[in-house]
Amino acid sequence: MEFFIQILIAAVAMGTPLLFATLGGVISERAGVINLGMEGLMLVGALVAFVVMLYTGNYFYAVAAAAFASGIVSMIHGVVCLMLRASQIASGLALTFFGTGLSGLFGDKLMGETVEPLSRIPIPGLHTIPVLGPVLFNQDVIVYFSYLCVALSWWLLFKTRIGLNIRSIGEAPEVCDSLGLSVLSYRFFAVVGGGMLIGIGGAYFPLALTPFWVDGITAGRGWIAVALVIFAFWDPLKALGGAYLFGLALALELRLQILGIDMSPYFLKMLPYVLTILVLTLVTIRNNRRGIQVMPAALGKVFFRGEKH
Amino acid sequence: MRKLISIIISTTLTMLLVGGSAxxxxxxxxxxxxxxxxxxxxxxxxxxxxxxxxxxxxxxxxxxxxxxxxxxxxxxxxxxxxxxxxxxxxxxxxxxxxxxxxxxxxxxxxxxxxxxxxxxxxxxxRMYQAKYLAAIIAGGMSKKGRIGIVGSQPIPEIIRHINAITLGAQQSNPNIEVEVLWINSWFDPAKESDAAQALIDNGADVIVTMADSPATVQTSKKNGVYAIGNDTDMAIYGKEAHLTAAVWNWDVYYLAAVKAVENGTWKSSADWWGLDSGIVGLTSFHPDVPQSLIVQMNREKGRILSGTMDVFDHGFTKRDGTRVTKALNDGEMLGMMYYVKGIISKIPSG
Amino acid sequence: MQIFLEKRVNATSWARLLVLGAALLLVLLISWFFFLAAGIEPMAAFQIIGEEIFLTKYGWQDLLVKMTPLMFTGLAVALAAQMQQWNIGAEGQFHMGTFAMTWVALHYDGQLPDGMLIVLMLIMAMIGGGFWGCIPGFLKARFGVNEIITSLLLNYVAAAWIDYLLFGAWRDPGTNNFPITKEFSEAGQLPSFGNTSIHAGLILAFVFIAIVAWVLWKTKLGFQIRLTGDNPDAARYSGVNIRTLTILVFAASGAIAGLAGFSEVAGIHYRLQQNISIGYGYTGIIVAWLARNHPLGVVLSAFFMSIVFVSAEVLQIEFGLPISMVYLYQGIILFTVLGSDIFTEYRLRITRFLV
Missing domain, CATH: 3.40.50.2300 (Response regulator)
Structure with a gap:
């Protein structure tokens, strides 16, 4: 039983950076903009969080600075693929280069430095619930913040006027434009807001998981998050489940070895992606019958506003 | 401006000339x-x-x-x-x-x-020699008799090191158990850290890593257990946990090889340098390490240095129980794809 | 004051060329400032990069070698994009191409008549990549599942599949059990030109570019592809079977991406190992986009991307620039090129007052 709980605790720890990044991707893609530069943004967030933590020792400042910095960097993506109408996919790849380089450059002198990792704070009352208590309510403060972010982004997307506008713009930008919504402004803010969350995902590495700096500390998690946005069907609540499921896959790869179960790690790596394709196909078939779209219809498409003369 | 350019050009030229003569x-x-x-x-x-x-x-x-x-x-x-x-x-x-x-x-x-x-x-x-010596310390410092190893990708080099660690730890604790977790990646600090955590949760109290990042040292520190560093000195990341590290001193080889080329004595060969050359070695020990353990380690070190003993030359038992009696040659060591006895994990079948 | 973009009316090819020139100048200008910031004398940097790349035979060799896989992957992406289908999966199709051809090489090396093995490997690479491309094509055509997403996800699956083989069945005991396959015999190697590293894959790339260009503009099939891309409804009314066409185009696109893998493995490595593709499939997306999905443009943009990569290496070696600076530089250059492309179609209009 304790072994089982340890797996779940590890799944949450490994899933948390994925969760933030996925939420960021969901918001951005709901507005119709793909961000393939997540790995670069996470690295920028990780570096800035580490530096600020090193000099101020304040977790709040570190997270805020990470969000701010990756927000600024994602503005480049916004300008290039929204205002200058370049391919979102190509721009996202450029962003990966840019963020990886930027973090490596400024991380150069940080080898050997360490910070104090976040400690766990049990939530009174809740942490004694069997299984769920130690897994979900005896975590660090960034994990609790991630719950808040899930709830807030769900509320924002599905319960507010702004969210409705964002989603509509991701579905039918031309219609929204003719209704007087500024497609570009909404998209720009979705990209930047999403970028900030992605940066916080990166910040979780030096603040909690690995409290030091090495080049490429996120080790490809940004690319997993790109897939997770799809796995979550562009829904913040499903992002929570999806991120923990991917976290569980990472934790299981190690714990299956402890149990002596000889399962190929490479098939374990493939599994989530194959599952995503299968589920996506099934849901698309079902929704085709009902005439509902599963994904933002305008995702990845450049928006050309009717020309003015 | 023109003056500036001419200065730049002339300094560049001078540097080129100086460089050329050097x-x-x-x-x-x-x-x-x-x-x-x-x-x-x-x-x-x-x-x-x-x-x-x-x-x-x-x-x-x-x-x-x-x-x-x-x-x-x-x-x-x-x-x-x-x-x-x-x-x-x-x-x-x-x-x-x-x-x-x-x-x-x-x-x-x-x-x-x-x-x-x-x-x-x-x-x-021959990094396996340094790992062997480090493991003598690790085996002696484990109170629970269990060492956890974080493996990167299952290739012979890493498997050879894991076996050397096991044989070394058995020198100071014949009943030591070694558990190995593969992260199946060359570099993934978060996973390295999680692997160390899983090993500690499962009873290991000394963690040895085959991966490059200091994540395992950090995790060991957090859990109050010991760790052995890999490739470079990782004590700065957690001196409370860091027993020692088996490190590369490539300068030894590079200076010698370049010298040989310079003197015209270099000939193409396959150099596999050992502990005696200084290409591999251990960093300073944790203050907790008792003198008796260091003495024991030094005795083995002396035997390796004098050439009377090497890690895989005096027989050992494989994990499957078969006995190896003759000394392994370099080729057999370089292609090693099996565990020795004392490792409780199995080699993943791929 | 208001700034907005205005579509160029009757943009002449001259105007486009002018914008292209201006964009390249902008790249040089930004590079100038970047070099200054990095503590490098910009003129010296330009000179050395220029000399190293264009004035030495090694520079040209390197450019052409690096350009070869990008021509294939760029062409693969461009072909699908002609039909407004986005193939983000060239990376995975590349890997599945290397898988299929290596399977032949490992099992039939030495058992086939002269010259047959390499042809069979080529065909298998196309089948492997084509099959992997078929999956998103089929799911799109049959069920309407978004092809960007499925093709992207399949990249991860293909990469894990290659790792599975290299760390398992295909690991070669003859090479100290490293995760690499046995080296192919000469029957499984593409010929190189003289003493250079340029191999027949380059010729193959040009051949396929010519074939795709011919199909697109000289055949009925090509007309249907372009018509569907421009106006799917019109295509449907004129009797085009869009479903079949989608699968076909995705298969062809995947097959071409698979050839990129064939050309790299049979032309350079002669064995399968980890990290054979350094993101060629993803870079192919940039190549295709810069080429405006025109097969002939792919040649130019692959050449340009190749220069970007090679100059990055020159900067590292000649000026000791760390890799992080190089990534940053590449990111900035890509952003500049991507961002300035719009001005070939649009121009900035600045008005003093609101109109």
Missing amino acids: WAAKPSVGFIYVGPVGDGGWTHAHDLGRKALEEAGHKTYFVESVPEGSSEGQILKIARKSDIIFTTSFGFMDPTLKVSKKFPDKVFLHCSGFKQSKNMGNYFG
Whole structure:
């Protein structure tokens, strides 16, 4: 039983950076903009969080600075693929280069430095619930913040006027434009807001998981998050489940070895992606019958506003 | 402005001339790295060797993070600039051989491979000897009698090290249990940390890592258990946990190899240098390590240094129970794909 | 004051060329400032990069070698994009191409008549990549599942599949059990030109570019592809079977991406190992986009991307620039090129007052 709980605790720890990044991707893609530069943004967030933590020792400042910095960097993506109408996919790849380089450059002198990792704070009352208590309510403060972010982004997307506008713009930008919504402004803010969350995902590495700096500390998690946005069907609540499921896959790869179960790690790596394709196909078939779209219809498409003369 | 340009041009020219005259005296040296010099592990250790060459007055060049799938162009460019070229990852072997044929008057040295030509040799260090000695400390410091090893990817080099660690730990604790977790990646700090946590949760109280990042040292510190560092000294990341580290001192080899080329005595060969050369070694010990353990370690070290004993030359039992009685030759060690007895995990079948 | 973009009316090819020139100048200008910031004398940097790349035979060799896989992957992406289908999966199709051809090489090396092995490997690479491309094509055509997403996800699966083989069945005991396959015999190697590293894959790339260009503009099939891309409804009314066409185009696109893998493995490595593709499939997306999905443009943009990559190496070696600076530089250059492309179609209009 304790072994089982340890797996779940590890799944949450490994899933948390994925969760933030996925939420960021969901918001951005709901507005119709793909961000393939997540790995670069996470690295920028990780570096800035580490530096600020090193000099101020304040977790709040570190997270805020990470969000701010990756927000600024994602503005480049916004300008290039929204205002200058370049391919979102190509721009996202450029962003990966840019963020990886930027973090490596400024991380150069940080080898050997360490910070104090976040400690766990049990939530009174809740942490004694069997299984769920130690897994979900005896975590660090960034994990609790991630719950808040899930709830807030769900509320924002599905319960507010702004969210409705964002989603509509991701579905039918031309219609929204003719209704007087500024497609570009909404998209720009979705990209930047999403970028900030992605940066916080990166910040979780030096603040909690690995409290030091090495080049490429996120080790490809940004690319997993790109897939997770799809796995979550562009829904913040499903992002929570999806991120923990991917976290569980990472934790299981190690714990299956402890149990002596000889399962190929490479098939374990493939599994989530194959599952995503299968589920996506099934849901698309079902929704085709009902005439509902599963994904933002305008995702990845450049928006050309009717020309003015 | 014009004056400025002329100054720049003349200084550049002077530097070129000075550089040109130095060239004749001291061969220039180029390095191809597989990771960034800031990886804090494998590539960082090689780069310390490069810096030693710089200090000895050699002009050096390097390219970092060279992808193994596309390295020929970089090796070619480095080869045009330098007289001696070191390529420091297994995957560079074929392209190094290819390029070496184009520059018959230059010397190419490839780390960890096996192909040679007239002007290409290869080199490596017997890191398993250092790991063996470090493990004597680890085995003696484990109260629960269980060592946890974080493995990167299951290749013979890493498996050889895991076996050496097991045999070493058995010197100080014959009943030691060794558990291995593979992260199936060369680099993934968060997963390394989680693997260490899983091993600790499962009863290990000394963690040895085969991966480059200091994540396992950090995790061990957090859990109040000991750790052994990999490739470079990782004590700065958690001196409370860091017992010692088995480290590379590539400067020893690089200075000697370059000297040999300079003196015209270099001949293509496969150099697998051992503890006696100083290419591998241990860093300073944790204050908790008792003197008796250090004495025991030093006794084994003395036997390796004097050549009376090596790790895999006096028989051992494989995990499946078969007994190996004869000494392993280099080829058998380089292709090692089995565990020794004492390791409770199984080698993943792939 | 208001700034907005205005579509160029009757943009002449001259105007486009002018914008292209201006964009390249902008790249040089930004590079100038970047070099200054990095502590490098910009003129010296330009000079050395120029000399190293264009004035040495090694420079040209390197450019052409690096350009070869990008021509294939760029062409693969461009072909699908002609039909407004986005193939983000060239990376995975590349890997599945290397898988299929290596399977032939490992099992039939030495058992086939002269010259047959390499042809069979080529065909298998196309089948492997084509099959992997078929999956998103089929799911799109049959069920309407978004092809961007499925093709992207399949990249991860293909990469894990290659790792599975290299760390398992295909690991070669003859090479100290490293995760690489046995080296192919000469029957499984593409010929190189003289003493260079340029191999027959380059010729093959040009051949396929010519074939795709011919199909697109000289055949009925090509007309249907372009018509569907421009106006799917019109295509449907004129009797085009869009479903079949989608699968077909995706298969062809995947097959071409698979050839990129064939050309790299049979032309350079002669064996399968980890990291054979350094993101060629993803870079192919940039190549295709810069080429405006025109097969002939792919040649130019692959050449341009190749220069970007090679100059990055020159900067590292000649000026000791760390790799992080190089990534940053590449990111900035890509952003500049991507961002300035719009001005070939649009121009900035600045008005003093609101209109």
